[in-house]
Amino acid sequence: MSDRAALVTGASRGIGKATATKLAERGYDLVLHGHGADAVAAVAAELSEKFGVTALHAHGDIADPATSKALIQLAFQSFKRLDALVVNAGTHAAGMLGMTDDATIERLFAVNAAGAVYTLRGAARLLARGKDPAVVLLSSITASRGIAGQAVYSASKGAVAALARSAAKELGPQGIRVNAVEPGFIRTDMLDTLDEKGREERIGDTALRRLGEAEDVADVIAFLLSDQARFVTGQVIGVDGGLKL
């Protein structure tokens, strides 16, 4: 068993998978979560084989508190502690405020906001037993900057940034660091809804003139979880290539 154990939610694809891969590369043992069973099982098997780490997995809707409960129990049974937590599971929906139905509003907050709280709440006591424990939550650059057509999504991700800031103060005395990252436009499934024109517009809004890659975000997350960030907590860090919104 390696020195550190991490739980990553939403690890089946995109930023979550890239982060899990980065941590496995660094020797972390993992508990991985995915919404569906097959995809996360495949990621766990791949990382275990490639990097020789323990990679356990569980699946379920992160908006259901039972899912995070099962993940925490799995981490407890396997490692008795957590050294790192990445709260990445999320959902996206765009739409003008007046055109967003009740179910979409409830779903965005249930997954992005409440799901993050359930996960962090459950993991906190295992993190308190960890070595140099650290948490990274995934917010969004739209939360701090605002963007037309994503008011509800932005609000749900703003809750995540607020959670990081307050949890950092509450958990800091136990030695647990809590930070958040705000990705900009990252080439993941969440951007699949954009047509070519929309994609070009997003690139034009980005100072570095490209979409971000999941690995761009994963590298920052891995840094925030590492000893190199040992005096960094309560921060919300943009990973957006210089986005102007």
Place this chain on the structure above:
Amino acid sequence: MSELQRLREAFRTALDLPADAPVDDLRYQDNEKWDSLAHMSLVATIEDEFSVMIDTDDVINMSSFQEAISILGKYGINFNE
């Protein structure tokens, strides 16, 4: 050491009480040392002592020493001496 004695020790340790302090009638927030911060420390101490992971609902409901006995029973800890 019996399970009951282990639980008493866990309470005394987590709440920073004297070694001979009676704890069987302790209730949350009745004792000045058992506040919300100490409660989280108490839960962690109990979890370590009995090697269990206590659900959030049970953490919230653990409002007395006797309630702790009842809750831990659900996790297979037997307090019958």
